[in-house]
Every structure is written in C-alpha cells, then in structure tokens.
Amino acid sequence: xxxxxxxxxxxxxxxxxxxxxxxxxxxxxxxxxxxxxxxxxxxxxxxxxxxxxxxxxxxxxxxxxxxxxxxxxxxxxxxxxxxxxxxxxxxxxxxxxxxxxxxxxxxxxxxxxxxxxxxxxxxxxxxxxxxxxxxxxxxxxxxxxxxxxxxxxxxxxxxxxxxxxxxxxxxxxxxxxxxxxxxxxxxxxxxxxxxxxxxxxxxxxxxxxxxxxxxxxxxxxxxxxxxxxxxxxxxxxxxxxxxxxxxxxxxxxxxxxxxxxxxxxxxxxxxxxxxxxxxxxxxxxxxxxxxxxxxxxxxxxxxxxxxxxxxxxxxxxxxxxxxxxxxxxxxxxxxxxxxxxxxxxxxxxxxxxxxxxxxxxxxxxxxxxxxxxxxxxxxxxxxxxxxxxxxxxxxxxxxxxxxxxxxxxxxxxxxxxxxxxxxx
Amino acid sequence: xxxxxxxxxxxxxxxxxxxxxxxxxxxxxxxxxxxxxxxxxxxxxxxxxxxxxxxxxxxxxxxxxxxxxxxxxxxxxxxxxxxxxxxxxxxxxxxxxxxxxxxxxxxxxxxxxxxxxxxxxxxxxxxxxxxxxxxxxxxxxxxxxxxxxxxxxxxxxxxxxxxxxxxxxxxxxxxxxxxx
Numbered sequence: 001x002x003x004x005x006x007x008x009x010x011x012x013x014x015x016x017x018x019x020x021x022x023x024x025x026x027x028x029x030x031x032x033x034x035x036x037x038x039x040x041x042x043x044x045x046x047x048x049x050x051x052x053x054x055x056x057x058x059x060x061x062x063x064x065x066x067x068x069x070x071x072x073x074x075x076x077x078x079x080x081x082x083x084x085x086x087x088x089x090x091x092x093x094x095x096x097x098x099x100x101x102x103x104x105x106x107x108x109x110x111x112x113x114x115x116x117x118x119x120x121x122x123x124x125x126x127x128x129x130x131x132x133x134x135x136x137x138x139x140x141x142x143x144x145x146x147x148x149x150x151x152x153x154x155x156x157x158x159x160x161x162x163x164x165x166x167x168x169x170x171x172x173x174x175x176x177x178x179x180x181x182x183x184x185x186x187x188x189x190x191x192x193x194x195x196x197x198x199x200x201x202x203x204x205x206x207x208x209x210x211x212x213x214x215x216x217x218x219x220x221x222x223x224x225x226x227x228x229x230x231x232x233x234x235x236x237x238x239x240x241x242x243x244x245x246x247x248x249x250x251x252x253x254x255x256x257x258x259x260x261x262x263x264x265x266x267x268x269x270x271x272x273x274x275x276x277x278x279x280x281x282x283x284x285x286x287x288x289x290x291x292x293x294x295x296x297x298x299x300x301x302x303x304x305x306x307x308x309x310x311x312x313x314x315x316x317x318x319x320x321x322x323x324x325x326x327x328x329x330x331x332x333x334x335x336x337x338x339x340x341x342x343x344x345x346x347x348x349x350x351x352x353x354x355x356x357x358x359x360x361x362x363x364x365x366x367x368x369x370x371x372x373x374x375x376x377x378x379x380x381x382x383x384x385x386x387x388x389x390x391x392x393x394x395x396x397x398x399x400x401x402x403x404x405x406x407x408x409x410x411x412x413x414x415x416x417x418x419x420x421x422x423x424x
Numbered sequence: 425x426x427x428x429x430x431x432x433x434x435x436x437x438x439x440x441x442x443x444x445x446x447x448x449x450x451x452x453x454x455x456x457x458x459x460x461x462x463x464x465x466x467x468x469x470x471x472x473x474x475x476x477x478x479x480x481x482x483x484x485x486x487x488x489x490x491x492x493x494x495x496x497x498x499x500x501x502x503x504x505x506x507x508x509x510x511x512x513x514x515x516x517x518x519x520x521x522x523x524x525x526x527x528x529x530x531x532x533x534x535x536x537x538x539x540x541x542x543x544x545x546x547x548x549x550x551x552x553x554x555x556x557x558x559x560x561x562x563x564x565x566x567x568x569x570x571x572x573x574x575x576x577x578x579x580x581x582x583x584x585x586x587x588x589x590x591x592x593x594x595x596x597x598x599x600x601x602x603x604x
Contacts, residue, residue, distance in 0.1 A: 199543070200543060215579075218531075220574065240573055257547070259550050264550050303547075329540065374542065419542065
C-alpha cells in the first residue's frame with residue numbers, strides 16, 4: 001500500500017484552476033498540498049464511438065487533487081488501456097506513476113450505463129481494486145466521487161469524503177438561499193429561500209435532515225427540514241431568540257440556544273420540538289454548542305470568564321471547564337469525527353482565523369492565512385476543515401487540510417457563500 | 425453619540441418596520457426532481473394585543489418627532505451592554521406609554537457589528553436587547569408587554585466596514601408590535 005508522507009516542508013506551490021461548466025456551481029481553486037504526493041495516472045475511461053463520454057476521470061481526478069495528497073500524472077502520448085491485461089507497467093513506471101486507473105463505459109439497454117474501473121499498483125504490478133457500477137445518466141458525478149473515494153481509501157488507508165455533501169447559505173443582494181451541494185461545490189440544490197437571513201445549517205448525522213436558524217418571522221427560529229420531501233418543522237420558537245442548533249450523534253435531539261429565561265443558554269430539545277431541558281445555568285452567554293462523536297461531551301462558547309472562550313461540559317450538564325486559553329476571542333467550536341481535534345475561530349491582531357487544537361496535548365496550529373474566517377466544520381473523514389471567509393468583500397468557502405498545507409477555495413461570482421457545514 | 429440626527433434615525437427605524445408581513449420563505453425539494461413549495465408563512469412575532477391607534481395617526485404620540493417616544497434606538501459602546509444615562513428620558517417615556525396602555529407590546533431588537541461569529545454576535549445582540557428590557561422592567565413595564573430578541577449581525581443599519589458603521593450597528597431598537 002502506498003502512503004503519502006505529509007510531514008516534509010512544502011517544496012512547491014501549485015495553482016490549479018478547474019472551472020466547471022455546470023451553471024451556478026462554484027469554481028474551485030486548489031493551492032499547495034502535501035510534499036510527497038502519490039502519483040496517480042488516470043487514463044480517461046473509454047466509451048464506444050457515438051456514446052456520451054462524461055468526464056468521470058476528470059471529476060475523480062479533481063477530487064484527488066483537491067485533497068492535496070495526490071499528483072495526477074499526464075496520460076497523454078501513452079498507451080490507453082481499458083483492462084489490466086492491456087497495461088504495459090514499464091510505460092507507467094517511466095512516467096513516474098505510483099498507481100494507474102483504467103476503465104470503460106458501456107451503454108446498456110434502457111439508457112443505463114455500466115462503468116468498470118481498475119486501480120493498479122504500478123510498482124508491484126498488481127490490482128488494488130476493481131469495481132463495476134450500473135448507473136443512470138443522472139449518476140455520473142456520484143459515480144466519479146465514489147471512484148475517487150475508493151482510490152483515496154486504497155492508497156491512503158483513510159476513507160474518502162468525496163461522496164459527501166456540504167450545506168451553505170447563499171446571499172445575493174437581499175435574497176438568501178440554503179444550498180446543499182456535493183463536497184466539491186458542484187450540483188447545488190436550493191432547499192430553502194428567504195428574504196431574511198438564514199444561518200447555522202447543520203446536517204443530521206444520517207444526512208436526511210438539516211437544522212437551521214431562519215429570521216423570516218422577524219426573530220431567530222430553529223427549523224428542522226427534511227432533505228427528502230422538503231417538509232419542515234419549527235423546533236424551537238420560544239419567546240426571545242432561538243438559535244445555534246447542534247444534533248446529538250443519534251439524531252434524535254438537538255442542543256439549541258434559547259433566551260426564554262433571559263441570557264443565551266443551552267437547552268436540549270427533541271427533534272420534533274418536544275421535551276425541552278435546560279443544560280447550562282448562568283447569566284452569561286453560552287452558545288454554539290456541539291457534541292463530541294460519542295455524545296458524552298458538549299463543547300460551547302461562553303463569555304463567563306470575561307471574553308468568549310470555548311468550554312466543555314458533560315452532555316448531561318454540570319460543571320464546565322475552559323478549553324481555550326490563547327487570546328481573547330475563541331469561538332465556533334467543532335470536533336473531529338475521531339474526537340481528537342477541536343477546530344475553532346481565533347482572533348489574533350484583529351484577524352479571525354481557523355485554528356486547530358489537539359485535545360490531548362492542547363497544542364494549537366493556525367490553519368489559514370485569511371482574516372475573516374467563520375463557521376469551521378470537519379470533513380466526515382476528519383482530513384480537512386471547511387470554513388467561510390471573505391476575499392475582497394466576497395464571501396467564499398474554503399477547505400484546508402489539518403496540516404494547513406492544502407487549501408481549496410469554492411466561490412461563485414456575484415454571490416456570497418457563507419455559513420457552511422460539512423455533512424455525510 | 426449625542427449628535428445623532430433623530431428625524432433621520434426615526435425614518436430609518438420606521439422604514440425598518442415598514443415591510444408588513446412580506447417576509448417570505450419557500451421550501452424547495454429537488455431530491456425527487458420536483459419543486460415542492462411547501463412554505464410558509466406565518467404571522468409575525470409578538471402575539472400581544474394591538475393598540476387602537478392606526479399607523480400614521482396624527483394623534484399617536486409615538487409618531488410625534490417632538491416626543492421622546494419617537495426615539496427608538498439605544499446605542500452601545502464597543503463590547504458594552506450598559507444602557508447609558510442619555511437614554512433614560514427616552515426609556516422613561518416608553519415605559520410610561522406601555523404602562524398606560526396595557527395592551528401595547530414592544531419587541532426589543534438587539535444588534536451587533538459584523539466582526540466575528542454570527543452566532544456569538546446573535547448572543548451579543550441579545551445581551552443588548554436584554555439590557556433595554558431590564559431597564560424598562562425596572563421602570564415598571566410588565567414582562568408580558570416585552571420581548572427581547574436579536575438580529576445579531578444579520579440586519580445591519582449601516583453596511584459599511586468602518587468603526588462608525590460598527591457603532592451604528594451596536595444597537596437595540598424599540599419596535600411596537602402594532603407598527604410592524
């Protein structure tokens with residue numbers, strides 16, 4: 001198995017721009033990457049003449065490239081095998097490839113297609129994976145992301161996160177839209193539109209619902225909406241403000257922040273709006289709750305010590321302990337899927353940047369070089385952080401690897417993107 | 425902060441409340457290939473009763489620019505939640521009005537500048553709304569006549585990115601439910 005070594009200093013800076021033709025989708029820009037990248041040659045999958053040849057290898061290659069852990073080997077001028085038996089390994093070793101991907105697309109009766117692909121270890125001259133998919137014409141992108149996930153998993157030993165989705169809020173003038181898109185920002189679908197602001201979308205753990213805060217009724221109210229049928233429900237609409245939803249890992253309940261008793265405090269409520277319990281008790285701000293993956297602990301932002309800092313407490317309530325100590329402004333906590341890392345926004349010299357903290361050691365690392373970062377969340381495989389930032393007065397989304405070396409930016413001209421959340 | 429142009433402020437405060445019942449949100453479902461618009465929408469907040477005064481009624485003291493009741497905004501210093509003394513006459517006037525009209529109801533809308541987390545700014549705006557609510561409560565206004573809510577940084581009066589713009593947005597507005 002091939003493994004990337006990510007600890008060496010960054011030797012080269014590559015800038016790749018990959019504009020997509022899909023309308024109203026985001027443009028992706030990748031900057032940097034790991035020093036020792038796995039070299040993958042992806043031979044464009046062969047389709048019979050006259051058949052559609054969707055950009056499967058292009059989409060999967062862009063996914064791998066965006067992770068910063070792979071280098072795509074130019075396949076031009078070489079043999080174009082479609083089956084392992086046709087591969088001349090010497091040719092690909094000569095091109096510096098560690099791994100080779102070959103495949104083909106065949107049309108089936110009824111408008112379906114069969115996609116077959118093979119992942120080969122060029123040095124060992126062995127097959128690492130071989131899969132076949134029967135798909136409908138609407139599934140090209142999903143198939144490409146699955147292929148990228150398989151290649152990523154086989155070559156790094158870590159599950160891929162290319163088949164996952166992100167949610168974010170689009171602002172155009174005074175119009176707001178809650179969007180759900182593929183993790184690469186493509187294939188965006190509007191799930192809710194409003195003339196008033198929408199903030200804090202959060203996917204349910206199974207990805208079938210999204211909780212968010214809408215101001216459409218002239219005050220912040222927490223909604224839960226099904227992504228399957230679009231039905232939604234007001235989950236928290238108490239007197240005062242209702243905000244900051246966070247799903248419990250079992251998807252049955254939400255932590256929310258309410259002001260019905262005065263100060264902004266954290267409560268637990270069932271996803272249908274029943275069974276309210278208060279979790280924090282104080283006169284200060286307690287907000288931005290988030291559960292650890294085991295559901296045992298809650299991290300949140302509080303100004304109880306005089307400045308906003310991140311605290312943790314048992315999910316059942318009780319005494320809170322401070323977790324962040326550097327600087328006077330640390331907010332918006334998120335916990336990695338393995339529970340090892342905390343990411344948050346930290347202010348230093350007037351700049352708000354994504355920061356990573358290893359919980360066991362307390363060591364911190366600033367991951368970004370921007371100034372107005374907000375809303376960090378981890379990829380489902382824990383390998384990157386998604387966040388919002390501002391570049392030239394334009395709201396964009398960014399992802400950054402945990403070592404801070406690989407940055408990708410997702411932007412759409414004329415539209416502000418903000419409040420991102422990475423979901424399953 | 426003393427140099428605020430009150431008529432201009434009033435106009436802004438009123439225009440901020442001027443779009444009656446027009447906020448629309450639609451919910452769309454593209455997962456099954458159709459666009460199901462199952463939205464909305466509900467009435468506004470503030471279920472408190474309305475007073476008998478029609479909008480623009482010349483007899484409504486709240487509309488009289490000479491009355492402290494026409495003043496609707498309380499501004500806060502950076503990182504502060506203290507209602508300054510200069511707002512005492514204004515808040516006393518609103519407290520008197522609310523106590524004389526038990527059916528009247530106010531929404532206290534807190535706001536914050538844009539710097540930092542949206543959710544944390546929502547909580548900061550709430551703290552400013554709550555400070556005004558407490559001031560009115562001390563002056564004798566019943567809890568049932570008030571609701572403190574926050575817009576955080578979501579509805580900036582001044583969309584600039586200067587210190588002056590930020591100062592304008594660190595604010596609580598007093599909005600009567602029948603004026604929405």
